[in-house]
Structure formats: C-alpha cells, structure tokens
Amino acid sequence: MDKEERLSTPKGISPFERIRCTNAAAAEYWSSRDFAQVLGYTDYRNFAQAVQEARVACFNSGQRIEDHFVDITEMIEIEISKASPECPTMSSTV
Numbered sequence: 001m002d003k004e005e006r007l008s009t010p011k012g013i014s015p016f017e018r019i020r021c022t023n024a025a026a027a028e029y030w031s032s033r034d035f036a037q038v039l040g041y042t043d044y045r046n047f048a049q050a051v052q053e054a055r056v057a058c059f060n061s062g063q064r065i066e067d068h069f070v071d072i073t074e075m076i077e078i079e080i081s082k083a084s085p086e087c088p089t090m091s092s093t094v
Contacts, residue, residue, distance in 0.1 A: 016038065019035070019038060031074065032048070033074065033076070035047070
C-alpha cells in the first residue's frame with residue numbers, strides 16, 4: 001500500500017488506523033509525517049515542534065522516550081521525475 005492509499009480514509013475507518021504501519025516484528029508504529037498530514041499540518045516543521053513537546057511530556061510523565069519515539073530517515077518525493085532525497089522523520093508507538 002502506497003502513502004496516498006494510507007492517507008485517504010474510507011468512511012467508517014479511523015484515519016489513524018489507516019496510517020498505522022507494522023514492522024517486520026509485527027510491532028505497530030505511526031510515521032510523524034503521516035500524522036502531520038492527517039492532523040492538517042501544511043508545514044512539517046510546525047508539527048515537528050509539537051512532536052518535540054510530546055517527547056518532553058513523555059519524559060516528564062516518567063516514560064522512556066526511546067520506548068515511544070524513534071528517529072528514522074524516510075525517502076520523500078519532491079518531484080515525480082526526480083529521485084527522492086532522504087528526510088528525517090520519526091515513528092511513534094502507542
């Protein structure tokens with residue numbers, strides 16, 4: 001399933017369920033870039049600030065940040081005819 005299919009939500013299915021990913025170990029995670037789009041952010045930099053605040057809240061609640069937020073690098077498309085550059089993003093777990 002490509003990114004466009006994950007971000008378009010059929011009636012009756014939660015947009016968060018639609019963007020859920022699963023790794024090779026069957027652990028669920030969500031891409032912060034997908035979250036940003038679902039939540040209506042037009043500029044990822046603004047959402048990145050919200051993610052940083054969520055990391056602080058996670059730490060302040062006594063949780064280990066590493067258990068809930070993982071920095072990853074994804075390939076993103078900048079133009080259809082050009083190769084995609086690497087772009088920092090993160091995944092989060094429940």
